[in-house]
Amino acid sequence: MTPRQKVAVFDFDGVISTYNGWRGFDVFGEPIPSTIKVMNDLQSQGWRIVIFTTRHFTPAMQEWLRIAGVTYDDVNNTKHNPPHTSNKPIADVYVDDRAVNFHGQSAPQLMDEIKGVANSKGSPLDVAKEN
Ligand SMILES: [Mg+2]
Numbered sequence: 001m002t003p004r005q006k007v008a009v010f011d012f013d014g015v016i017s018t019y020n021g022w023r024g025f026d027v028f029g030e031p032i033p034s035t036i037k038v039m040n041d042l043q044s045q046g047w048r049i050v051i052f053t054t055r056h057f058t059p060a061m062q063e064w065l066r067i068a069g070v071t072y073d074d075v076n077n078t079k080h081n082p083p084h085t086s087n088k089p090i091a092d093v094y095v096d097d098r099a100v101n102f103h104g105q106s107a108p109q110l111m112d113e114i115k116g117v118a119n120s121k122g123s124p125l126d127v128a129k130e131n
Contacts, residue, residue: 014097
């Protein structure tokens with residue numbers, strides 16, 4: 001039996017591209033070379049690479065990814081999901097700058113970690129509403 005293809009999902013802002021606050025739909029940060037290297041290496045090892053972002057996948061973003069040398073299979077797309085699943089991409093791993101990795105920690109510890117992430121960054125909702 002052939003092993004199932006592994007899927008890695010990458011956030012865009014703050015993971016593939018530097019992020020210093022929302023500046024517009026077609027305004028991007030600088031490429032983050034370490035992330036891009038890992039994405040490309042995983043894909044060459046047979047992984048499926050999905051970018052999952054709140055951004056629309058515009059032609060400008062497509063061009064930014066091309067110039068930055070990012071290889072990927074999909075953006076905001078779950079066509080690898082089985083039928084009757086939601087729009088969250090099924091994945092073996094998610095890479096996101098706003099994530100808390102849940103591993104069974106206690107409620108107080110989880111609360112601390114959630115607030116730590118939330119307080120370490122500006123609110124993306126407040127910023128997006130200004131545009
Ligand atoms: Mg992000």
